[in-house]
Amino acid sequence: MAVKLLYFAWLRERIGVPEETVELPESVTDVTTLLDWLATRGEGYAYALESPEIVRVALDQQLVHQSAQIGEPREIALFPPMTGG
């Protein structure tokens, strides 16, 4: 399944691109397995995801818990805790 991944703030800086389209392997079923798989894609990914528990994830712009099933979203965004206002 091809899906658009978006990265923000220091996740974007460490990974090196703001977005990319990837083919998710079948082993990726929930957010945890997604982050585990992404971390294997290169040094920048490993650095960005060295503390996966603090990474926030949105499926089609809806925040989800790390135990959430991925389903078939059009886009998945990864970002640090938010600091608006």
Next chain:
Amino acid sequence: MGVTVRVQEEDFDPQAEQDALTADRTDVGAVATFTGLCRSEGESLSALELEHYPGMAESQIEAAATRAADRFTVDALLVIHRYGKIAPGERIVFVAATSRHRDAAFDACRYVMDYLKTDAPFWKKEHRVDGSEGGWVDAKDADDAAKERWE
């Protein structure tokens, strides 16, 4: 009851925004506004750079503002949040609530700000006066606590 959310790069005029909410109204008894400004952190910062997630930033603020408008019976609720590079002293965020009585307007402003801090996808990067690149502003536990008191 109307909720308006604007996410924009350009500055805004708080007085003009407030006046527009109450123009030709004789049933509104209270307007509460909150304006958030960029601090220099002891003259060490030349700017904050705000990054956001377009689309989700608007929808997350709208969700919080709609909950606030229902819960506190406000007449109108306006939220403006800027992105891009913002210098110390400049405005970052604005919330204005109108209602018949003051409590609803005060509470709605505070509720929106408390949720916006932790739930709206914005991130702040520091730019230092000495030209070096600062870090990303960390999320604060105090902001989570501020949100939880409404739950």
